């Protein structure tokens with residue numbers, strides 16, 4: 001088998017305005033909202049780390065500077081923790097800090113769409129395959145979604161997109177792929193369409209926000225015209241790339257929570273809190289009582 005170029009870099013498009021989550025997101029980026037005790041973005045970065053990512057590229061926008069601060073040291077806080085001998089808290093902060101030089105930040109100056117946001121990372125990514133993780137989506141599974149995709153990529157090469165099944169009634173909200181033959185632990189993607197009109201989707205496999213892409217996509221995105229929602233769509237860029245390169249699907253079997261929406265965010269909090277030995281015992285009872293009231 002030909003050795004595949006390692007996926008070292010991941011792009012996190014974090015410039016979105018979070019309009020689905022107002023008023024909370026008026027002053028706090030949606031990526032910094034807390035699921036249990038970590039910001040949403042930390043879950044997504046952790047998924048990337050598990051998959052072997054070494055460099056984290058954040059495409060930010062106005063009002064998102066706090067994300068950059070979060071991935072930096074907080075000198076006064078750490079000083080205070082040291083003085084008070086709070087070792088556990090200090091270790092926690094140290095463990096979460098990216099190694100110097102492994103986090104890059106660039107700004108998307110205008111909200112022109114996901115394709116444009118990814119294109120903004122072109123110089124930092126350079127000429128190598130890379131991952132894209134949409135930070136709204138938190139995945140919950142034994143093996144991380146991106147790790148599963150890297151495993152498929154190591155078998156197939158090319159471009160890999162994670163997909164999950166959706167209610168056919170909801171297909172018009174997503175990018176949808178056509179499903180072809182099995183390829184390694186994934187399958188060949190035969191077509192892609194961003195936000196298909198109702199009743200026209202080629203399948204109910206939706207793109208769930210995780211991608212491994214070859215760098216040629218950047219040149220395509222540079223001149224990509226606006227598509228669905230009058231935005232420069234990543235899916236449209238991928239469609240052009242698919243004329244010359246293979247795209248494979250990875251069927252992610254875990255749970256995905258759209259934390260850019262209130263319901264997904266609340267469910268993510270419940271799901272992750274119930275996994276925590278320090279929290280579950282005190283919420284299990286009250287939670288059961290709440291659920292009993294539903295009947």
Ligand code: G1P
Pocket residue numbers: 114134137173174175176194206207208209233234235
């Ligand atoms: C984006 C992608 C779409 C994907 C979705 C997943 O759409 O363009 O293909 O299915 O994320 O959340 P958006 O949610 O930005 O409209």
